[in-house]
Amino acid sequence: MKASTMASSQMKTICAAVLAMALLFTANPAVLAASASLSPASLTLTTGQSGSSVFSGDDGKSSKTFKWSYPSGLSVSKGSSSNLSSFSISSSYRTITIKTAGKGSFSATLNLSSGSAGTYTVKNTSAGFSFSPKDISVTVSSTTSGGMDGGGGGGMGGGANNGIEVLNAANGVTIAVRPVDKVMSDGKTVRFWVFCNGGGGGGGMGGCALSGPVLELGVGQTANVTLDMMMAPQENPPYHGHTIHWHGLDVYQSEDGVPETGAAVLGDNYRFSVDNRYVGSHMYHCHVHTVKHLEMGMYAPFIVKAVDGSGNFVNVINSGGPTYDYEWNMMFSSVDPAYHTAVGDSAVFADYNPKYFLVNGNEGRSRSTPAETYTATPGAKVAMRLMGIQSVNTTFAIKDAGGSTKSFTVHNKDGYKLPSTQTVSSVDLSPGQTADIMVTLPTSTGSWYPQFTFKNLRNGGTYSNGVTYTRLNF
């Protein structure tokens, strides 16, 4: 509620002015006739079956942009296309963006499928000119029996790729804290405390997982996040309660989430906005007795997105930077199980001996058992957001199936644009650092293996089981 009220009211005034200008421009009638349609506008499929719909028409020789969003559970990929200047699908954000080349007739084929029965709508969210039909209705029925287990979990799997929920922080998000027991690769169980999307109201916290939900915020928009302490696991005083610290977002002291400088620990509402310097990867985490609470798993990605004139997110790596087709959040951490059972001012917290090394909450000790598998299309530009909440040093690299190192380009460090991009074969990330990198995938199919090597702070030696892989299929 606090300090940013004035800033947000100013922002509303500015937004209104921008909107008025946009209306003035769109009031001019199009000079050249332009038309388009989606065909077919409805598809009937069985689970696992793929179908197509073609978006085609004539752009009147003027480049136009069209966008759709689609629900979780539906997989969308690019098919053939003609006379487009860009054609991108973000599976993390479940958006389709098509920009025509201004050459007259154009077409774009969308391939659609789902593993779960249901009705899905690909909904047009913006258009360079009005057209019809503009949405696709996809009805998916179960194949035989068996199929996905139950369906009761209700799509908590999130998107087509990593299963972590993505929430818009400006939409009024409520974050709860819940215990989650994870069985590690050696069979031992470790208790974590994780942030959960508690905004569903009522019942099940079915979606609670390590890491917590990804929060996104558009530049100039106001985050409105409530930490709900109801039923939260916690320590005894003086380390009771929790907060959220917006790591890297440079918010006001009143929103900083640090108990020692005045933050409430029994629940709080956080409001802040950031400017376009912050487009990129940040994090949020608890700042109460952080030596324990971070280790317990109270962390998640926070991504600042560039926005267009209508306030829609734009897939650029930083303000003025290149576009990407996919974005993949990878938050990595280390786990010393002794820290999970110790409480208070224990001497256990003087000595850190990590046993497990996670990416997005999972171990991945070999390429065949990656912490996470992500899927993109050949030739796509993929942004990888690397967020280090570990307590030891980490070196990131990308290997191909033959073990060769693939270079990549670093655009941002700690969520800030670098003065010049750096094309490198590895990047070091110490505790609390982030980097936004980009790769362009080969045009033929294959797999790459992002590799996180966890190193001790004394001499850089790699920990036992200290290499964690993820996998990128294309």
Place this chain on the structure above:
Amino acid sequence: MMNALVLARTLARRWFVVSLFLPLLLISAVSEAASYTLYIKAGTHTINGAGGTTLKVWGFTDSAGTGPMVPGPLLESQEGETVTVTVYNQHTRAHNFVVRGVTTDTDSIPAGSNKTYRFTTPQAGTYLFSDTLNSNINRAMGLYGALVVRAAGGVSKAWTNGPSFALERLWVVSDMDKLRWNDVAGNGGTVNTSVYRPNYFMMNGLGGFDGMHDPNSILQGQAGQIGLVRIVNAGQFDQSLHFHANHFQIIDDDGLRLSKSEPGDTINVKAGTTAMVLFPLRSGIYPMHIHSAQMETANGVYLNGVATLLVGQ
């Protein structure tokens, strides 16, 4: 007459002496500004507050009559000046004195003797000095400190024609393994250097409870002012310093001036290296702390590790 003769001879001798040293005196008047005397001693160092302790240390001090200081006395100079440091080894073991990247004499100073080092500071910046002998044990016992070299003329720039700043702080961060290193070496035993598990982490020799109250550590000024922070990691562990409130610009990475400064909110200063960042103060009180678990603690007590405050008014 006799008296006159003696007087004349004396005057002649004095003039001879004066004329011999005159050129030297003139030169030294131009270039020699800083002269320091350091003493190496064994003693103790106390970290206050919960989790704190008294550690056996070996350290430098600037007074023959006092115990060791951790970190050692601050050495200051300006770009291009000649600095003279005389080191008296008042400990029972051999030691040395090396300014990293500046001096090259690593020979030991035997117990009970002394040595004078004279060097010209190559460029403005922040340097670690330490005892480099004994497989890092001597440094780990507390024999370290910082040399700060400022731009010529004492202007508030990181170096001549370099970026400007309004205020500056020096943060010498370090760690100590009380049980396996300080207690053992301090009692004359042999340290097993293959194991180092520090349980004390210091900001300018202080635990965080003091570090967050220490005017020499707290970066405090008007909101909008640029603070130059000189970071020296004299410890054995890499330290990942996280700044709340604002991003900084890294202008110097271990003595390498960056032609394009890099932004960050967290900087990894590797063991035995230095860095300089420019931090624009924001209105409010914010912490700066290490982001790796145990380094926020004193023997496990939260916030009594490496921490201080960033205060904008």
